[in-house]
Amino acid sequence: METRILKYFLVVAKTNNITKAAEQLHITQPTLSRQIIDLEKELNIKLFNRENHRLQLTKAGILFQQRATTMLQLLQQANDELHQQVAELTGTISLGSAVSNASPYMAKLITKFQQQYPNVTFNLFDGDGDILRRQLDEGINDLVCLLEPVEAAKYNFLELPVREEWGLLMTKKAPLANRKQVTKEDLYKLPLILPRRSIIRDEVSDILKLDQTKLDVRATTSLPGNAVALLRNSNYYVLTIRGVYNNFHDPSLTFIPFNPNKSTGDVLAWRKNTVLSSAMEKFLQFVNEEIQEKTKLR
Template structure:
């Protein structure tokens, strides 16, 4: 199957119209129609339904679009990695990063890298730890920065010096905002939002000795931004790291630490037994030097 045909299919899927897609691709409409028909014959399923002069993806078509885009992205990434082997270090580093106080560290490292190697570019992907690990496992990211814990057997990693405090984010005029610390007992009496990442939730529940069945869990999230808006509305409070307030607008919000005092550690991780481009290896080396990491002999 020609990758050119995959590009044709994706263009038609996005625009829902062969004529518009043909114009965008700079080919004739009959040629594009023939290519799509031949693709459907080759695969053996209908990729589109024809509805009111529009092409709408079938269920099979939607799945094929996802896989086709992954294939094209992988080819592009492979070309980029091969280009990175040049002596003049260049190419793109695909970096995934959580939202926390570590974001400042990550952006500072990117700045240092680009000042030293101006031909290197970064594709920055922001998500929670589960999403980042999934993208790393699928070779859609080269390197990720996230909050522990992590499955150590699957990855190489460096522990970063950045630590963040766990606690509760509440509206400033709430009763809880007057407290010096939050205990497990406090959490049982309020509606809360919590991270979607099970490993982190389970660790916090264990550290704080929470009874998960007593929690009034009203919302989960992968990123905190939208949930913070609901905290500002007074609808609920959010279990979170303090560094979230460094990333988002914290006006009208207060952070109260947990008791016992609970810290989140950060790491940067990459897949074991996976090819790393020279640019990515150099970036890892730069991070190691920044944190004064000495490999074990």
């Protein structure tokens, strides 16, 4: 069935008159009448009641009018989207990230990408690893920045050229503020604010050979904003990554790394077995090229 015939039918259905419809379509009346009759034969159903030189849609005709309108609209939408892909990239990408060194890195990439593709917009989300993974699994986010390791069987990912160093965040008035490093013996003596995620606490404990039962834990937190607010009003110490300190730009705070040193990589992850939009494909290609370029300069 040709789209031309659908258009003919819709004009006839709107005017309820073959003569008027033929004039609007710039074809002859016999030609249009034959096309409508052929359409009814093809569908094997009566679309119009013909009385006193007027046409009225049957119940089947009303249903077909609705479907024909929808089909033509979908075809037009598909045609517009295909031409947009060729001429101009559009779309929205939902990106989640924890507060880390990956945050300013991705912000620079987004800015640079939108200079080339200004009609691609981004929805940005904050969260810890558990929240970001759940949002990714549920399709709320298209992409998320996560600390390594990630589940290779579940996600595709690009390794970002940024690292996260673990240590303690504290005020500059704290007794340890002038130290160059912090050891596990120091941790046993301090009132601590720890990450909510047990996997993070366990990973850091393995590196430092910590006995978590000896730690003086005053609070746990999922996002660093609350931890920093508590830190500013207390003598607590926050176990976190340097990226948190770098993002807050607070001159009253300082960051002291652990000894032995503990660092973690960042990745940009997305779900496996999912269809990527044109905007997302182009952005991932762009990010990968930027990563390769930065790697060459090292």
